[in-house]
Amino acid sequence: MYFFVIKSFNHKPGHLKSEAESALFQEEFLQLMGPSSQLTTLFDLLPEAYFFVKNRDGHFVFANQSTVRALGLDGVSEMLGRSDYDFFPADLAERYRDEDHRVMSSGQALLDQVWLVPHSSGQLHWYLSSKQALFSADGRVIGIAGVMRDFDQVGSILEPYQALAPVLEHVQSHYQQRIEVTSLASLANLSVSQLERSFKHLFRMTPLKYVTEIRIHAACKMLVQTRMKIGAIAADCGFYDQSHFTRQFRKLKGTTPLGYRKQRDGLAAVPTPNVNASNLDGGAQS
Numbered sequence: 001m002y003f004f005v006i007k008s009f010n011h012k013p014g015h016l017k018s019e020a021e022s023a024l025f026q027e028e029f030l031q032l033m034g035p036s037s038q039l040t041t042l043f044d045l046l047p048e049a050y051f052f053v054k055n056r057d058g059h060f061v062f063a064n065q066s067t068v069r070a071l072g073l074d075g076v077s078e079m080l081g082r083s084d085y086d087f088f089p090a091d092l093a094e095r096y097r098d099e100d101h102r103v104m105s106s107g108q109a110l111l112d113q114v115w116l117v118p119h120s121s122g123q124l125h126w127y128l129s130s131k132q133a134l135f136s137a138d139g140r141v142i143g144i145a146g147v148m149r150d151f152d153q154v155g156s157i158l159e160p161y162q163a164l165a166p167v168l169e170h171v172q173s174h175y176q177q178r179i180e181v182t183s184l185a186s187l188a189n190l191s192v193s194q195l196e197r198s199f200k201h202l203f204r205m206t207p208l209k210y211v212t213e214i215r216i217h218a219a220c221k222m223l224v225q226t227r228m229k230i231g232a233i234a235a236d237c238g239f240y241d242q243s244h245f246t247r248q249f250r251k252l253k254g255t256t257p258l259g260y261r262k263q264r265d266g267l268a269a270v271p272t273p274n275v276n277a278s279n280l281d282g283g284a285q286s
Helices: 019-033 037-045 065-070 090-106 155-162 165-174 181-187 192-203 207-225 230-236 242-253 257-264
Strands: 049-055 060-063 110-118 124-135 141-150
Touching: 037 065, 049 065, 090 110, 090 124, 090 141, 090 242, 110 192, 165 181, 165 207, 181 192, 181 207, 192 207, 207 230, 207 242, 207 257, 230 242, 230 257, 242 257
Parallel strands: none
Antiparallel strands: 049 060, 049 141, 110 124, 124 141
């Protein structure tokens, strides 16, 4: 839990009786404070929080050091002016932008949204994300500010998710094998119907959709990092045949596995073809 406060060393003004008095008191102090960077640097002291600011066009204008490190960058200057599309797969970046637009359109904060996000290493992590629209002095929406917190570090807010932790870990460790919903339900000590309801409520997807997303993520890494044949990648990522793999891949990524490889060709070094999915650096393993 974080307690974020700003204090003045001036004489205590006493109880401020109206919202107008409170707003004026706050504004007078902030005007004295000088550069706003004095506040933003505070977020570098919160390693558990990933803080960022984007303009209306989705370009990053600020990020704290935790965010910079998670993206595998050396400094915040490498983020400025770039967008989600420069750091994440296109389908995930599109979902981020859709959420940004919803926040900017409504002007309302969007709290504790659950996201499955890849680090620069490729490993997937669950986060809670909250976003708030930012306004200019004349009331125009000029962007959004957001903060993400790792599931492992946000405490009691994640209690409803803890029962499903064995399921998430099992899928990330065994996605190459055949996975039955009944076995996943047993890991959580739930019936199949209870597991389905919990997954849809907490993660906005079914358990099998989660399994597919983990497998497709691993396949994407293999498509970029190796020159293995499509059929071999399908088998190594837990799909029972290449046609099923291609259908699921197109449904999630909007293109075929071969099309995805061509799009990303040249973006990553190509190791030898005999790489196994479980041995890829930063693969979707828990």
